[in-house]
Amino acid sequence: MFDKIQTPAVLVDIDVARRNIERFQAYADSHGLKVRPHIKTHKLPAIAELQLDAGAVGITCQKVSEATAMVAGSDRISDVLITYNILGEDKLAGLLELSRKVRLAVVADNATVVDGLSAAFTAAAATLNVFVECNTGADRCGVASPEAAADLASYIAAAPGLHFAGLMTYPPVGGAAKVQAFMTEAKTLIEAKGIAVPAITTGGSPDLMSAHLAPIATEYRPGTYVYNDRSLVTRGVAAWEDCALTVLATVVSVPAPDRAIIDAGSKTLTSDLLGLTGHGHVLGRPDISIDQLSEEHGRLRTDGDINLTVGQRIRIVPNHACVVTNMVDGVYVYGKDKAPELWPVPARGKIV
């Protein structure tokens, strides 16, 4: 099926992706939770459309350029949340342009960002929805306490050109209880000021099937769930057969009985470890570890005989699917009833 594809290549099984999308949507529906998938995993408008078809309320993006590429790629994407502090003239202009095409929201965790958003949208006589980003333990962005969340919510609510849209967090793994506690307190404090909290949005694929443990959340933003990867299989969230994305590679050298080299290195698999040892799982060969990556070489080791021959092809489930789709200009999409087809990845490399 993949004979004509030059390696290394990124393959996506569209049937598996669809099944992953539907499984989580069904779970979320049963708990009255809205789904807003993070497109960072696939970066493909056509897969965002599958997610919308299944019942997603919109999409999540991380950067303005990423959202712009996604919206340009599908006239069915009409609701976008950018979970990022947006700063700077060019990016604010990009936001304004997006806000004319779709229902748009962003997040903020500080007054400087709010001031910039307010100035840009006021000048254009436009309005932007802004969530307060809350730190529920991941220690990345986010206000540190429910009190600080309430203060920033008031600040946004009072800012010209802005509408306070609710609370957002990217929680630590296993953080549902923390989300529930933080958000409950923040919501109470904000409502006590007479400000409504229209939505509370949380996310993270590792805990997606525990989303109901933070019932205060109204919306979930899963990313990796659409493809799954070695990280999620190792966490017990998915099985190998739930992994829609694999890397096709060719053995280019078997220089020792216990060692083989493939033509996929860090320029395809990336160096992301996500706490794991080794750089991916070779399908059908659990005995093999990918113990070293150079940019264009992956080194495979086993305890006994590697039993691979030069020219043989293997498939690898990478540690982290999202970063792999960022390495390639196109992915080969295939399925039960679909021969592999090269799809460009419009939102690849959109870092600004």
Add this chain to the structure above:
Amino acid sequence: MFDKIQTPAVLVDIDVARRNIERFQAYADSHGLKVRPHIKTHKLPAIAELQLDAGAVGITCQKVSEATAMVAGSDRISDVLITYNILGEDKLAGLLELSRKVRLAVVADNATVVDGLSAAFTAAAATLNVFVECNTGADRCGVASPEAAADLASYIAAAPGLHFAGLMTYPPVGGAAKVQAFMTEAKTLIEAKGIAVPAITTGGSPDLMSAHLAPIATEYRPGTYVYNDRSLVTRGVAAWEDCALTVLATVVSVPAPDRAIIDAGSKTLTSDLLGLTGHGHVLGRPDISIDQLSEEHGRLRTDGDINLTVGQRIRIVPNHACVVTNMVDGVYVYGKDKAPELWPVPARGKIV
């Protein structure tokens, strides 16, 4: 100087790059060593031309598509070594096409690869230069012993359509003595068969100033030396002011006194550690560690007060320069007499 540039962005100081090129060329000239830079670091035809101007004999690439992009980008690139086992119909066709445009060589470490090269070039009534790749301790590709090198050299010399071009290695760090020993023995064995060894090529930026410790080598293939990076500074091979490539980033959040978040994550800096702790060096702030990367967030920590404000810009020397140029469609090139200009990176993402 960089005010108009959206962040994150990759900056290249062309004066520093030129100085790095000239410094190593002068050293190599003084030791009678040819220089064949690996373009994986910059992926830019215009910088390859600077290297040729300084006296390089040609360029090194890792993949056929990378070489094709480089040759298409400069009519002054006329001599290319691809240090990779090339397999498969499409890639062999690409090699043939390249061989009609430039003086071309590849490497092989096994008979399957040699057979494929021979069949393709014989069928086209063409000739290809082939080096034997030798494992001098890096345990990646390469024949395991001088005897095996001699056997494969004979095999190449006897193969229709191929010309035995010499010996190639990518040595381990600090491996000059191993290169000298392996290559001396292999050369003796090959010459004893009546086969000439026209060239012996080695490489690696960490040891570039020790190249003379393996005097049997005729050619050196440095890559990272053109830009340098945190890895090479940590090894004592370069100083911060020798680092031509930096990442410009904006502080988007200061959520705690000892923590700040920038808009450059693993999609810009990559997760490559190269044995280091942390993900880059913040210029002028040696107290800061970049202790965690998400795709679009970099987390900065310090022991005391982080003393950064939202909106402030910083510059980072990444752990590994080569992989950073693979993340972006363009880099901003600037210099003493040159305002920043966006250069596309033609050989980015060329993995096949």
